[in-house]
Amino acid sequence: MQATKGDHLLVHGRIVGQHDRVAEVIEVLGQKGSPPYRVRFEDGHETLMSPGPDCVVQHHKDTAH
Numbered sequence: 001m002q003a004t005k006g007d008h009l010l011v012h013g014r015i016v017g018q019h020d021r022v023a024e025v026i027e028v029l030g031q032k033g034s035p036p037y038r039v040r041f042e043d044g045h046e047t048l049m050s051p052g053p054d055c056v057v058q059h060h061k062d063t064a065h
Contacts, residue, residue: 001034001035001051001055001057002032002033002034002057003025003028003033003035003037003057003059004025004028004033004059004060005025005026005027005028005060006024006025006060007024007025007057007058007059007060008022008023008024008025008057008058008060009022009023009024009025009037009039009049009051009055009056009057009058010022010055010056010057010058011023011051011054011055012054012055012056014054021041021042022041022042022058023039023040023041023042023049024039024040025037025038025039026038026039026040026046029048035049035050035051036048036049036050037049037050037051
């Protein structure tokens, strides 16, 4: 998995009734975009994550071009 600052991680719910969560990557701590990532969830909670198979990277689109 590769991510950069500003990308979003979509974390799928793992049990029935659990909603997907979205977290913004605010810092990449691994080498060359690898985990772990410091992320901020929509509710403001920040944590370190090493995403598993239940997570998808949504790459930030740079519109400055």
